[in-house]
Amino acid sequence: MSDQDPRIADGKRVLGVVPGIPATGAQKDPSDQDLVMTSPHLLVRHAVAALAVLLVVLVLSILFDAPLREVANPFETPNPEKAPWYFAALQELLALFHPVVAGVLVPTAIIGGLLALPYIDRNPAIATKARKVAVAAFTIFMVTWIVLTLIGFAFRGPNWSWVWPWEEWHGEL
Amino acid sequence: MKRLKLRDTTVGRSFLRSPDRATERDRAAGHWSNFLLHIYPVKVRRRELHFSFSWYLGVASAVLLASLVASGIYLMFFYLPSPSSAYGDMQTIQTQVAFGQFIRNVHRWSAHLMVLTVAAHMARVFYRGAYKAPREANWTIGVILLVLTLLLSFTGYLLPWDQLAFWAVTVGSSMADFVPFIGGSVREVLLGGDQVGSQTLLRFYVLHVVVLPVVLVGALAVHLWRWRKDSMFDQAAAEEGGEA
Amino acid sequence: MSRGIDRRDFLDRGWKTGIVMLSAAGFWTSWDVLRPLPGSGLGGVVNTIPANDVPGSTAVYVRTAQTYLTKIDDEVVALWQKCPHLGCRVAWCETSGEFECACHGSRFNRAGEVRSGPSPRGMDRFAVAAEGDLVEVDTGAVTEGAPAGSAESIDEPPRGSGCAHA
Missing domain, CATH: 1.20.5 (Single alpha-helices involved in coiled-coils or other helix-helix interfaces)
Structure with a gap:
């Protein structure tokens, strides 16, 4: 009888009556490694996350208009000329180093390094304490990249000269 | 009183095929037979529910992708990729098309945010150590997805055909010139000439609306499929086993 | 086996x-x-201005050839507007007598030679010929500029401040 549909009586479900203590024992503490049903536990959280993201997009889109500059003109480069923000770090490097280094070697090394990361770092440990080298290296890379992005995005003005963003704003989104 | 449910009707049963969801077993059966849910594992580890586990950055990226596809399709109705009309179309979208400016804003902000969430997702996965065996391949696919996201954003950047677009792409594509041997010809094939022009606009448009989205969705399908397959993997047990 | x-x-x-x-x-x-199909973009021969009108101390811009014309030692030189670094248009700055690139701040002297900034070589030159009275610029014949660090062929230090914040 164990695998059959539960009986329904008066709109209620009778699973069976067993005397004594519960067969599963006392309620155990839920562990993080326990399995729970995706539906609804993960789904409702994802739904809330999705709504939150869409709310952010909605608010940004109502408050800030996407920029549209003058029509493209091959005879006039705007000054300063800025790459999209996610390439600002690269543009900053290009102003400092030879293009073969900043435009080819660095991006190739970053993408290649990221692609190969799981095959380079063969340490099976998960805890941060047990993988200090990997965490330190990645953190240094991330911080460097974010700083370079900020510099290229906000701290560079005409002719790529240094400006203070609170005095002159040249960031483009 | 018993409420009539869609899945109790003949038509509903034929589409949903799931039994009454009374027991966990029934719910699992319903999950398996649902097309939209098939990208999810039936069960997940409890820790995956917490915000601190993932910061929901993966699902945020997916939602932004959906927002980009939807707003992008609207924009495509009003845009012709040619230097003589592209900029005018942008002005029409912003001034005459109903909600045109708003839809363009949604597209632009979703794109910026998606670059941000995809990169942050990568960082979160790194710090969680979730790229380690058996998930190495999925990390690599994730990096490919990041690169595709950047390429999509960059190709889209040219389409308004304003000064911002034109010179950013001029600078970006000139970098290819410094790649030894193949750089010059790669740039020419990408631009369809030796300078950014009408061919470039058309090529970037085709890449932006067809080629790259198809590749991205394909890679994303593999990414999610791999995630589902690996979701049952018990990291703690594996570590204990490793130490023993 | x-x-x-x-x-x-x-x-x-x-x-x-x-x-x-x-x-x-x-x-x-x-x-x-x-x-790309042949013949896209630049590559043609462009008739520009009379050779006598090309100045010897400044540079004049010819839009149809995307070129700056100037005279170095009484010889007409055609400098391509494209920055050899990453392709931005180089602007002539009258106050300093230098070419300035907006994108990464490279500076070139009047002969197109690198003075400062990240550009790996000097501005590229087009071949010029005389067509009667006019200067004929062949935009298909490009000579790459000298690598950065080479000695300057003209002695013209910056006249004044640059145009960066103009």
Whole structure:
């Protein structure tokens, strides 16, 4: 009888009556490694996350208009000329180093390094304490990249000269 | 009183095929037979529910992708990729098309945010150590997805055909010139000439609306499929086993 | 393995080779299809201004050829507007007597030689010829500028401040 549909009586479900203590024992503490049903536990959280993201997009889109500059003109480069923000770090490097280094070697090394990361770092440990080298290296890379992005995005003005963003704003989104 | 449910009707049963969801077993059966849910594992580890586990950055990226596809399709109705009309179309979208400016804003902000969430997702996965065996391949696919996201954003950047677009792409594509041997010809094939022009606009448009989205969705399908397959993997047990 | 490859190995290698060759053919065909047609972009010969009107101490811009014309030692020189660094248009700055690139701040002297900034070489030059009275610029014949760090051929230090914040 164990695998059959539960009986329904008066709109209620009778699973069976067993005397004594519960067969599963006392309620155990839920562990993080326990399995729970995706539906609804993960789904409702994802739904809330999705709504939150869409709310952010909605608010940004109502408050800030996407920029549209003058029509493209091959005879006039705007000054300063800025790459999209996610390439600002690269543009900053290009102003400092030879293009073969900043435009080819660095991006190739970053993408290649990221692609190969799981095959380079063969340490099976998960805890941060047990993988200090990997965490330190990645953190240094991330911080460097974010700083370079900020510099290229906000701290560079005409002719790529240094400006203070609170005095002159040249960031483009 | 018993409420009539869609899945109790003949038509509903034929589409949903799931039994009454009374027991966990029934719910699992319903999950398996649902097309939209098939990208999810039936069960997940409890820790995956917490915000601190993932910061929901993966699902945020997916939602932004959906927002980009939807707003992008609207924009495509009003845009012709040619230097003589592209900029005018942008002005029409912003001034005459109903909600045109708003839809363009949604597209632009979703794109910026998606670059941000995809990169942050990568960082979160790194710090969680979730790229380690058996998930190495999925990390690599994730990096490919990041690169595709950047390429999509960059190709889209040219389409308004304003000064911002034109010179950013001029600078970006000139970098290819410094790649030894193949750089010059790669740039020419990408631009369809030796300078950014009408061919470039058309090529970037085709890449932006067809080629790259198809590749991205394909890679994303593999990414999610791999995630589902690996979701049952018990990291703690594996570590204990490793130490023993 | 004295018999060399047997039939199974032969077929196995055969279809794999076939797949590789098919992919290579597909890739090459796509690449070839997408190569730009000849004659796109610059490349023609452009008639510009009378040689006598080309100045010796400043530079004049000719839009149709995307070129700056100037005289170095009484010889007309045509400098391409494209920055050899990353392709931005280089602007002539009258107050300093230098070319300035907006994108990464490279500076060139009047002869197009690198003075500072990340540009790896001087501005590229087009071949010039005399067509009667006019200067004829051949935008198909490009001579690359001298590498950064070479000695400057003219002695013209910056006259004044640059145009960066103009």
